[in-house]
Amino acid sequence: xxxxxxxxxxxxxxxxxxxxxxxxxxxxxxxxxxxxxxxxxxxxxxxxxxxxxxxxxxxxxxxxxxxxxxxxxxxxxxxxxxxxxxxxxxxxxxxxxxxxxxxxxxxxxxxxxxxxxxxxxxxxxxxxxxxxxxxxxxxxxxxxxxxxxxxxxxxxxxxxxxxxxxxxxxxxxxxxxxxxxxxxxxxxxxxxxxxxxxxxxxxxxxxxxxxxxxxxxxxxxxxxxxxxxxxxxxxxxxxxxxxx
Numbered sequence: 001x002x003x004x005x006x007x008x009x010x011x012x013x014x015x016x017x018x019x020x021x022x023x024x025x026x027x028x029x030x031x032x033x034x035x036x037x038x039x040x041x042x043x044x045x046x047x048x049x050x051x052x053x054x055x056x057x058x059x060x061x062x063x064x065x066x067x068x069x070x071x072x073x074x075x076x077x078x079x080x081x082x083x084x085x086x087x088x089x090x091x092x093x094x095x096x097x098x099x100x101x102x103x104x105x106x107x108x109x110x111x112x113x114x115x116x117x118x119x120x121x122x123x124x125x126x127x128x129x130x131x132x133x134x135x136x137x138x139x140x141x142x143x144x145x146x147x148x149x150x151x152x153x154x155x156x157x158x159x160x161x162x163x164x165x166x167x168x169x170x171x172x173x174x175x176x177x178x179x180x181x182x183x184x185x186x187x188x189x190x191x192x193x194x195x196x197x198x199x200x201x202x203x204x205x206x207x208x209x210x211x212x213x214x215x216x217x218x219x220x221x222x223x224x225x226x227x228x229x230x231x232x233x234x235x236x237x238x239x240x241x242x243x244x
Contacts, residue, residue, distance in 0.1 A: 016236040153226035
C-alpha cells in the first residue's frame with residue numbers, strides 16, 4: 001500500500017512559528033496513511049461482496065431449480081446468510097477501527113502541539129490542568145488561556161469534531177449494541193454520510209463508510225491546521241511584543 005499525502009503543497013500556510021510547519025506536515029502524513037487504509041478496506045469489502053453475489057448468481061441449485069421462489073429464498077438464507085453477515089460485520093469492524101485511529105491520532109498530535117508550546121512559553125502549566133472536561137476541550141482551553149490564541153479559524157470545525165468523538169465513543173463501547181443519546185441524535189444531522197436506521201427494532205448508526213471516513217479525515221486535517229494557525233499567530237504576537 002503506497003503512502004499518499006493529504007497535503008496540498010500549493011496551499012501550505014506560511015508559518016512564523018518554526019515548529020508549526022513540521023507539526024502540520026507530520027499530522028497530514030498520518031492522515032494520508034489512514035486515507036490509504038480506508039481505500040484499501042473499501043476495495044477489500046467490495047471484492048468480498050462481489051464474490052458473494054457471484055456465488056449466489058452461479059449457484060447450481062438456484063440456476064437450475066424449478067422450486068418456488070420462497071424455497072430458493074430459504075436455501076439462500078441457509079447457505080449464504082452467515083457469509084453475508086460476516087462481510088457486514090467485517091466492514092463495520094475495520095471501518096470503526098479506522099475512525100478510532102483517526103481521532104486518537106488527532107488527540108495525540110494535539111498533545112504534542114501543547115508540549116511544543118510549553119517549551120516555547122517555558123511554562124510548567126499542562127493541558128491536564130485546565131478546568132474543563134474532556135481531552136479535546138482541555139487542549140483547546142490550553143491554547144486560549146495559556147498561549148492567548150483566538151479560535152476564529154477552528155470554531156467552524158469544532159462542533160463536528162465533537163460529534164465525531166461522540167460517534168467514536170458509541171462504537172467503542174457498544175459496536176453492535178449501540179445506545180444513542182438524545183444529544184447525539186440531535187447533532188447527527190451536522191455530519192455527512194451517517195444516519196440512524198432501525199435494525200430489529202433498535203436504533204443503529206448507518207454509515208456510507210468510505211465517504212464518511214474520507215470526510216472525517218478531511219475535517220480533522222482542516223481543524224488541526226486551523227488550530228496551528230491560531231497558535232502561530234499568538235506566538236508571533238508574543239515574540240513581537242518581547243522584541244525591544
